[in-house]
Amino acid sequence: MGRKKFPLNPAHPERTCWGCDRYCAADAMQCGNGSERSQHPAELFGPDWAEWLPPGADDASPPGAAEAEDTKD
Numbered sequence: 001m002g003r004k005k006f007p008l009n010p011a012h013p014e015r016t017c018w019g020c021d022r023y024c025a026a027d028a029m030q031c032g033n034g035s036e037r038s039q040h041p042a043e044l045f046g047p048d049w050a051e052w053l054p055p056g057a058d059d060a061s062p063p064g065a066a067e068a069e070d071t072k073d
Contacts, residue, residue: 008050013040 004021017024017031019038024030026037041049 007040009042009047010040013043016040 004023010016015026017026017029017037018040020031022031024037029037045052
C-alpha cells in the first residue's frame, strides 16, 4: 500500500487536520494530535509554498565547488 499523495493547494484546507497521514476532519480528529488541527503549509506560507527555496539555495554549484576549481592547477 502506497503513501497518500499530499495535495499542494487543496480547495478547503481548513476542513482537514494535516498533522499526520490520516487527514482527519477538523471536527473529528482521531490521532489525539492535540486540541487544534495542524494547518496546511498553503495556509501558513501562501499558495506558492512548495516553490520556496532557502536563502542561497538558488546557486547552481554545490558548496565548496569554487574552492575545488581553484585547486585544480
